[in-house]
Amino acid sequence: MKFKKYLVLLILFVLIPHKAHSFEWKEWYEDLKVNIADTWHCGRLDVYTPFYAWHNRLTYDKKHIEKYNEEAWGFGLGKGYWKGNEWHGLYAMAFKDSNFYLETIFGYAYQYNWDLSDSGDWKIGAGYTLSLTQRHEYSYIPVPLPLPVGGISYKNVALQAAYVPGIKNDGNVLFTWLRFSF
Numbered sequence: 114m115k116f117k118k119y120l121v122l123l124i125l126f127v128l129i130p131h132k133a134h135s136f137e138w139k140e141w142y143e144d145l146k147v148n149i150a151d152t153w154h155c156g157r158l159d160v161y162t163p164f165y166a167w168h169n170r171l172t173y174d175k176k177h178i179e180k181y182n183e184e185a186w187g188f189g190l191g192k193g194y195w196k197g198n199e200w201h202g203l204y205a206m207a208f209k210d211s212n213f214y215l216e217t218i219f220g221y222a223y224q225y226n227w228d229l230s231d232s233g234d235w236k237i238g239a240g241y242t243l244s245l246t247q248r249h250e251y252s253y254i255p256v257p258l259p260l261p262v263g264g265i266s267y268k269n270v271a272l273q274a275a276y277v278p279g280i281k282n283d284g285n286v287l288f289t290w291l292r293f294s295f
Contacts, residue, residue, distance in 0.1 A: 148221075151194055151196070151201070152192055152193070152194040156192030156193050156194040158191075159292050159294050159295070161189030161290050161293075162187070162188065163189065164186055164290060165183060166211060167289070168183060168285065169287070172281055172282070173282055173285070181212070182210070185210065185211075186209055188208075189205055189208075191205065191292075198225060198236075199225055200223070200224045200238065202222040203220075203221055203222075204219060204220065205217065205219035206218050211286065212249070214249040216247065217246065218258065220244025220245060224238040224262055224263070224273075225238055234268050235267055237265045237266075238264055238265075239263045242258075242259065242260050243259050244257075244259070245257060245258065246258045262274070262275045264292075269293065270294075271291070272289065273289070273290055275287075
């Protein structure tokens, strides 16, 4: 019941207009550089375990669903850094893609988190990743892949996911992994 209350509050927070201020790309870029440097120099070890790639059943026909791999098992390493309720991460992961080939992804992730418990042990968050991926279809040439990211965590274990948008029978995949922070 408490989770539903927080979910409603999160949705309202996103939908209710906030005090407007102009967005400055230069300011955002400068903050990004600082956050990446802080994560690299001050971050702690994160271990990633990719495990599932759900293909959105509303955008795939049965023929494609039957041939695709959804068990995206793999491994990754990174560094995670907390600034208040903001989590910043640098990461690299390798896993089995939808076509049973090796895929890699590496980049920077940002997630703002809200406490779900009075102790602060449980958190839920949303953010983005700026990443590069390498797939067999593109001869393993790095391709930019900015994505939305969300997750729920308990202490130093997080279940995170990114949604890859797409078109009919391509993309539209919810990629999930576990992150263990040390």
